[in-house]
């Protein structure tokens with residue numbers, strides 16, 4: 001069964017397909033010491049025939065250390081033209097191995113090159129350390145994240161009063177309720 005929040009989200013994405021930055025969203029994780037952290041990532045599509053939201057990242061990045069201790073995360077995604085916000089919470093699966101391949105192949109050469117750059121989040125290396133060729137195959141630094149939602153909230157500012165929908169999953173069953181804004 002397709003989750004009930006998928007079709008509004010697909011519609012929001014479709015209406016913003018002319019805006020590449022509509023695929024940017026914020027993904028929050030929790031540090032091992034319990035502090036919230038947040039960063040912008042690019043939505044790289046749904047996992048094949050299911051509800052997992054996919055992102056790519058460098059395995060040396062801090063968010064990986066957070067997720068390895070606590071896989072819980074929340075995405076916050078605002079669509080400018082339809083004035084909708086989605087908050088999507090769930091657990092993040094870290095994908096390594098061959099399953100990364102299709103997402104690696106979909107990346108531009110410039111995006112691929114970044115995975116061969118010096119360690120992110122360290123003092124800046126010399127410029128020549130960044131002048132590297134884009135690897136042909138997914139390097140060990142390239143990891144895929146899959147956020148498996150178990151709670152989604154959609155807020156549409158357009159209504160008067162505004163509309164807020166809450167979706168949550170119990171096992172394979174999704175429930176839905178309309179909330180006061």
Ligand SMILES: Cc1cc2nc3c(=O)[nH]c(=O)nc-3n(C[C@H](O)[C@H](O)[C@H](O)COP(=O)(O)O)c2cc1C
Pocket residue numbers: 024037038039040041042043055056057058061062063064121
């Ligand atoms: C528009 C935009 C898109 C970004 N896309 C990604 C992305 O898809 N994956 C990623 O790991 N970081 C992406 N970043 C960089 C992150 O926001 C962040 O700076 C980096 O991942 C390090 O975060 P961390 O130290 O919390 O792991 C993007 C930044 C911007 C401004």
